Amino acid sequence: xxxxxxxxxxxxxxxxxxxxxxxxxxxxxxxxxxxxxxxxxxxxxxxxxxxxxxxxxxxxxxxxxxxxxxxxxxxxxxxxxxxxxxxxxxxxxxxxxxxxxxxxxxxxxxxxxxxxxxxxxxxxxxxxxxxxxxxxxxxxxxxxxxxxxxxxxxxxxxxxxxxxxxxxxxxxxxxxxxxxxxxxxxxxxxxxxxxxxxxxxxxxxxxxxxxxxxxxxxxxxxxxxxxxxxxxxxxxxxxxxxx
Amino acid sequence: xxxxxxxxxxxxxxxxxxxxxxxxxxxxxxxxxxxxxxxxxxxxxxxxxxxxxxxxxxxxxxxxxxxxxxxxxxxxxxxxxxxxxxxxxxxxxxxxxxxxxxxxxxxxxxxxxxxxxxxxxxxxxxxxxxxxxxxxxxxxxxxxxxxxxxxxxxxxxxxxxxxxxxxxxxxxxxxxxxxxxxxxxxxxxxxxxxxxxxxxxxxxxxxxxxxxxxxxxxxxxxxxxxxxxxxxxxxxxxxxxxxxxxxxxxxxxxxxxxxxxxxxxxxxxxxxxxxxxxxxxxxxxxxxxxxxxxxxxxxxxxxxxxxxxxxxxxxxxxxxxxxxxxxxxxxxxxxxxxxxxxxxxxxxxxxxxxxxxxxxxxxxxxxxxxxxxxxxxxxxxxxxxxxxxxxxxxxxxxxxxxxxxxxxxxxxxxxxxxxxxxxxxxxxxxxxxxxxxxxxxxxxxxxxxxxxxxxxxxxxxxxxxxxxxxxxxxxxxxxxxxxxxxxxxxxxxxxxxxxxxxxxxxxxxxxxxxxxxxxxxxxxxxxxxxxxxxxxxxxxxxxxxxxxxxxxxxxxxxxxxxxxxxxxxxxxxxxxxxxxxxxxxxxxxxxxxxxxxxxxxxxxxxxxxxxxxxxxxxxxxxxxxxxxxxxxxxxxxxxxxxxxxxxxxxxxxxxxxxxxxxxx
Numbered sequence: 001x002x003x004x005x006x007x008x009x010x011x012x013x014x015x016x017x018x019x020x021x022x023x024x025x026x027x028x029x030x031x032x033x034x035x036x037x038x039x040x041x042x043x044x045x046x047x048x049x050x051x052x053x054x055x056x057x058x059x060x061x062x063x064x065x066x067x068x069x070x071x072x073x074x075x076x077x078x079x080x081x082x083x084x085x086x087x088x089x090x091x092x093x094x095x096x097x098x099x100x101x102x103x104x105x106x107x108x109x110x111x112x113x114x115x116x117x118x119x120x121x122x123x124x125x126x127x128x129x130x131x132x133x134x135x136x137x138x139x140x141x142x143x144x145x146x147x148x149x150x151x152x153x154x155x156x157x158x159x160x161x162x163x164x165x166x167x168x169x170x171x172x173x174x175x176x177x178x179x180x181x182x183x184x185x186x187x188x189x190x191x192x193x194x195x196x197x198x199x200x201x202x203x204x205x206x207x208x209x210x211x212x213x214x215x216x217x218x219x220x221x222x223x224x225x226x227x228x229x230x231x232x233x234x235x236x237x238x239x240x241x242x243x
Numbered sequence: 244x245x246x247x248x249x250x251x252x253x254x255x256x257x258x259x260x261x262x263x264x265x266x267x268x269x270x271x272x273x274x275x276x277x278x279x280x281x282x283x284x285x286x287x288x289x290x291x292x293x294x295x296x297x298x299x300x301x302x303x304x305x306x307x308x309x310x311x312x313x314x315x316x317x318x319x320x321x322x323x324x325x326x327x328x329x330x331x332x333x334x335x336x337x338x339x340x341x342x343x344x345x346x347x348x349x350x351x352x353x354x355x356x357x358x359x360x361x362x363x364x365x366x367x368x369x370x371x372x373x374x375x376x377x378x379x380x381x382x383x384x385x386x387x388x389x390x391x392x393x394x395x396x397x398x399x400x401x402x403x404x405x406x407x408x409x410x411x412x413x414x415x416x417x418x419x420x421x422x423x424x425x426x427x428x429x430x431x432x433x434x435x436x437x438x439x440x441x442x443x444x445x446x447x448x449x450x451x452x453x454x455x456x457x458x459x460x461x462x463x464x465x466x467x468x469x470x471x472x473x474x475x476x477x478x479x480x481x482x483x484x485x486x487x488x489x490x491x492x493x494x495x496x497x498x499x500x501x502x503x504x505x506x507x508x509x510x511x512x513x514x515x516x517x518x519x520x521x522x523x524x525x526x527x528x529x530x531x532x533x534x535x536x537x538x539x540x541x542x543x544x545x546x547x548x549x550x551x552x553x554x555x556x557x558x559x560x561x562x563x564x565x566x567x568x569x570x571x572x573x574x575x576x577x578x579x580x581x582x583x584x585x586x587x588x589x590x591x592x593x594x595x596x597x598x599x600x601x602x603x604x605x606x607x608x609x610x611x612x613x614x615x616x617x618x619x620x621x622x623x624x625x626x627x628x629x630x631x632x633x634x635x636x637x638x639x640x641x642x643x644x645x646x647x648x649x650x651x652x653x654x655x656x657x658x659x660x661x662x663x664x665x666x667x668x669x670x671x672x673x674x675x676x677x678x679x680x681x682x683x684x685x686x687x688x689x690x691x692x693x694x695x696x697x698x699x700x701x702x703x704x705x706x707x708x709x710x711x712x713x714x715x716x717x718x719x720x721x722x723x724x725x726x727x728x729x730x731x732x733x734x735x736x737x738x739x740x741x742x743x744x745x746x747x748x749x750x751x752x753x754x755x756x757x758x759x760x761x762x763x764x765x766x767x768x769x770x771x772x773x774x775x776x777x778x779x780x781x782x783x784x785x786x787x788x789x790x791x792x793x794x795x796x797x798x799x800x801x802x803x804x805x806x807x808x809x810x811x812x813x814x815x816x817x818x819x820x821x822x823x824x825x826x827x828x829x830x831x832x833x834x835x836x837x838x839x840x841x842x843x844x845x846x847x848x849x850x851x852x853x854x855x856x857x858x859x860x861x862x863x864x865x866x867x868x869x870x871x872x873x874x875x876x877x878x879x880x881x882x883x884x885x886x887x888x889x890x891x892x893x894x895x896x897x898x899x900x901x902x903x904x905x906x907x
Contacts, residue, residue: 016251021261022498030498033550063256091550094267225800 007045012100019095025061034091056110066215107231125181263291266339268734270493274314284348288363345371358748369659395699401451402756410479447480505553514559535566566857598642615654619669658711671726696742704823709799746796752807759846816845
């Protein structure tokens with residue numbers, strides 16, 4: 001977000017429950033309405049069709065939940081970021097909660113470019129919808145970690161292609177049992193290709209299906225360290241804070 | 244019964260637009276059901292995106308939930324993918340508010356706003372697990388109620404609906420609730436017949452099973468009550484003063500995009516322009532304007548509460564609101580009013596005053612303006628009483644282009660009474676001239692001509708007129724297309740086959756019910772969706788029932804013919820309607836009675852109600868171009884050549900589509 005004249009802020013929010021069925025675009029619209037309801041001093045773009053300066057992080061697919069979504073916005077005056085959390089959550093649909101806010105450094109790199117690692121919790125069942133054998137799934141996960149390639153059928157722009165998703169997979173392991181299936185945790189790079197939890201599950205074993213997925217963390221990796229996006233580009237001095 | 248959500252949730256990842264089914268809109272409610280309350284399920288028989296914005300449904304939702312003896316939830320027609328899954332798994336229709344089974348409600352209340360949704364109504368009753376035919380229902384089944392404009396000819400749906408509410412629903416819903424509550428409390432004594440009989444005595448409520456229909460061959464003899472205390476004629480209900488009903492107070496804010504996705508504030512109900520083809524204008528008389536201050540407060544409160552950045556001031560002809568100037572300028576020019584908010588006026592009338600108004604409220608993004616001259620010649624516009632002169636239209640168009648609009652959309656009807664080919668060709672002439680006017684301002688000037696086939700409606704002066712058949716409508720559309728082939732004006736038209744089916748149903752009698760049922764059983768749902776509409780399902784069903792489509796659609800009725808809706812009245816005297824039809828044939832216009840002496844159509848005199856206006860001074864622009872400009876007189880307040888100022892009006896417009904139109 002280019003904070004040339006305004007006061008950029010980064011928000012962290014969760015998206016849990018029924019609301020996970022709305023699209024990324026719907027989430028964006030809900031935030032725009034929430035900014036108005038909470039009467040935030042939004043900065044607008046110039047031009048014939050002025051729009052509030054907001055930029056979202058990576059899209060969350062329909063039906064996926066998340067503990068860690070982010071967006072950047074720009075205000076025209078300094079506001080204590082913490083003071084945004086409650087009013088925005090009240091103004092948002094049930095299930096979307098703002099859980100953190102921080103003043104952002106000027107010219108901080110955009111979320112979509114800087115977030116490099118996503119952590120997912122994925123509950124899987126077998127095709128019949130039953131609980132798979134936990135140990136068997138754990139062995140599958142270990143076997144995938146031991147290989148160097150993982151060719152996966154993917155549909156991209158309506159075309160079936162086969163791509164190797166192994167370079168994107170940093171880690172996968174069994175975490176235990178969920179309500180209906182086995183819980184996996186996976187860490188996926190955002191580059192060079194974005195891999196969906198369902199694609200990963202299908203690549204693991206043709207008999208496994210994704211039941212429910214939740215993004216539990218997003219990381220910005222710099223100089224070998226994992227940085228929480230709220231912290232990574234925080235404004236150094238406290239100038240953005242209201243006194 | 245508890246929530247069906249745990250059974251619905253696993254199905255949603257596999258269906259299109261799953262957020263149609265989750266509810267959770269800002270303004271939605273999760274009412275507590277109890278043995279002492281009547282539970283209403285308000286159902287819009289089309290998809291969520293079409294049905295959610297319906298203001299009538301939202302008004303009743305709030306009123307019923309405010310009452311102590313009733314609760315209300317909402318349902319919409321699930322799309323075919325989810326319906327298939329629900330039927331496979333034996334899950335019925337559900338409410339989106341608490342995902343309660345529709346079969347758990349006491350009342351299923353349908354909004355009938357178009358004829359082609361009727362098959363969906365049957366489908367949704369069936370999906371609830373209730374017999375589609377009223378006669379087959381037990382006392383444990385919900386009571387099926389319907390309202391909305393189509394209820395003014397209830398007969399085609401008489402076999403499926405237990406009770407119709409005719410007219411404004413604000414007051415009768417409470418009375419209906421009271422009747423059902425008493426019946427429930429009393430242990431449902433007398434069964435279904437008893438409660439339906441009681442409902443038939445509520446003013447404005449029509450219970451078809453309390454009436455006998457007699458025919459002589461094809462000819463209808465009459466519809467008569469079976470009990471002495473059931474009224475021979477059911478009068479519509481009318482809210483006398485809109486100021487008493489500032490609803491919806493908490494307009495629902497959907498999480499997904501829907502049609503009319505904005506704050507809507509109804510500034511008046513009714514219309515007295517007297518357009519003879521317009522059922523809405525005829526059946527909603529008299530005009531009841533909301534006080535300006537209340538309208539303004541509803542806009543400001545609504546914007547603050549919803550977070551919307553656009554508000555539509557709705558009515559049948561918003562520029563006719565007597566307080567429109569004050570309302571618009573107080574919203575647009577007052578810095579405490581609506582900063583960065585777009586105001587739109589649907590249903591613009593055609594004159595320069597209106598364009599001036601539109602330019603005041605739409606300071607940015609002037610892409611399209613829509614006007615509805617409806618007829619291609621002055622002669623035919625006198626016939627239909629849409630008294631717009633060519634000068635009005637060109638002045639409006641000139642105003643629009645000069646002030647930055649680049650595209651004009653024109654609505655016309657074809658198949659009107661006395662119509663000749665020169666009237667149809669007149670549409671092309673108007674369109675070409677509109678483009679010429681536009682070319683003075685921009686090389687890209689274009690016009691879109693939208694043509695719909697005219698469907699005569701009940702309770703209008705044209706209720707006796709024989710509709711044009713499919714071939715004739717198609718011929719006229721083609722005539723127009725040929726004429727505009729080399730013009731920048733583009734022609735769009737409504738499918739004449741769908742128009743024909745609307746014709747079967749809109750003036751149909753009780754025998755059409757069996758046809759609707761056959762079409763539904765043959766899989767004909769979502770008939771408003773062109774990809775699901777098939778004419779042959781309807782013609783086959785008509786043939787199987789031994790009914791002649793042309794007898795219903797293209798045949799002219801005589802003055803003495805008993806009409807299927809003669810036992811329902813909107814207050815308009817039959818004599819008035821017939822005389823107005825004769826005046827139409829003689830090409831005589833009729834002025835707007837809000838500002839001219841009463842010509843006694845019957846509504847105000849019979850119901851002892853009258854027009855309620857917000858301002859004693861009529862808005863500029865006069866009455867329908869009848870030469871009686873009742874405004875301050877002289878020139879219209881239009882500012883020519885003003886450069887649109889780039890004022891922030893819209894936020895992050897993610898879909899730059901039809902929402903950029905000033906008028907829809």
